[in-house]
Amino acid sequence: MRGLYIGIDVGGTNLKAGAVDAAGRLLAVERRPLAFRDPEAFAGDLADLAEAALSAAGAGPEDALGVGIGLPGAVSGGEVLYTTNIPMEHVPLADLFRRRLDLPVLLGNDADCAAAGEFLRGAGRGFRDFVVLTLGTGLGGGIILDGRLRGGETSSEAGHLVTHVGGLPCPCGRRGCWEQYASATALIRQTRAAMAEHPESLLCRLAAERGTVDGRTPFQAAEAGDETALAVCRQYVEELAEGTASLINLLRPEAVAFGGGVAGAPEQLLLEPLRRRVGELCFSRHGGRTTRILRAELGNDAGIIGAALLGRVTST
Incomplete structure (x- = not known):
């Protein structure tokens, strides 16, 4: 073989x-x-x-x-x-x-490998300019421009765009980095803060039943109509939209696909409002290319497939 x-x-x-x-x-x-x-x-x-x-x-x-x-x-x-x-x-x-x-x-x-995998075999098929953002412990980004990984074998650090000047400290040494507000880790922190303010919330009952809080917790409670959870989800979408719009304004890709555990949230609570808000923030609202907002398709296999085929998007 x-x-x-x-x-x-x-x-x-x-x-x-x-x-x-x-x-x-x-x-x-x-x-x-x-x-x-x-x-x-x-x-x-x-x-x-x-x-x-x-x-x-x-x-x-x-x-x-x-x-x-x-x-x-x-x-x-x-x-x-x-x-x-x-x-x-x-x-x-x-x-x-x-x-x-x-x-x-x-x-x-x-994150670059995940972008390569999605570009070649997943949500990025058919595009030439394509970005993958992974919502996990941090916020990773892989950028494909004109069919090639941006920078070749070097990496992009989308999560370290500053969206809040003087904001939360980041392990990278800066303050206000995007991943401190829009990663899964940030979402969990935001959820815990909302639970402390609203102990009557369904968020607290779900966390007690499962013994944990993770990136799915606020979306599950929001699906059931919990107002505190809905507020957490809305704020998270706003944080995600700010950085996404900045990337789109800079790169003008054809599509941005979101991966990681948080990206599996219900469409009506994450991607639909994200599309609306990004559309309001992006310069393309005045005309020109409109970037599509998609869910990544390959799940946990994206990094493996992308690593295996990395030469196809890094060779000249």
């Missing part, structure tokens, strides 16, 4: 590797917990997982054309400049990987 690609998605707690064919079809996926010891051992773990994914697809290393690795942080060429959840800085990860498994290796930011 020659002509396969391997995509590896490095998450906060787990590693996933998939075997992908030349058409972008995901043939097999292997997962294991992330257990970082040192960069050399980490590269070996990734190589082992890549081989396991090939084996699950009925193939071997001789069938693979290359490997793409998506990481939560900044990369340049074959080097990890830094990662946000594991202690790596200026690590030649591609070289370390090839010591264990001698295949061509490309490194990418995880």
Whole structure:
């Protein structure tokens, strides 16, 4: 089964590797917990997982054309400049990987890989200028312009646009970054604040029943008509719209697709009001290209597929 690609998605707690064919079809996926010891051992773990994914697809290393690795942080060429959840800085990860498994290796930011996957196999098919925004622990962004990933193998940091000057502190060192207001983490914080002010809210009952508050909680309560939850959702959409409109005004993409757990919220509570508000804020309301607001299609597979096919959107 020659002509396969391997995509590896490095998450906060787990590693996933998939075997992908030349058409972008995901043939097999292997997962294991992330257990970082040192960069050399980490590269070996990734190589082992890549081989396991090939084996699950009925193939071997001789069938693979290359490997793409998506990481939560900044990369340049074959080097990890830094990662946000594991202690790596200026690590030649591609070289370390090839010591264990001698295949061509490309490194990418995880949000860029998700954008590549959606562009090639998901919501971005048929577009040339396309943005993916992932709503998770942080707020990631991947940008495709004229069919190529913006900056090649370097990453965009959409979540660190400042939407509130002098606002909440961000781990990046600035204040008021967009992800402090529009990530899933921010939504959970906003929900907890609303619960503290309104203990009678359905939000509190749902959290007590489930033993947790997550990005789905306010939307589930809002679907049931809870006014406190509806207010949380409206404010979240406003925060999301501000940064989205700024990106659209700058880049004028054909479409923006939202991924991550929060993006699965009911259409009438998230994407429909987001489309209306972005339309009010964008310069295109005066004429010209109108950017479509979409839901990403590939879910947790986007990063694997995009990493595997990263060369298609980074090559010149």
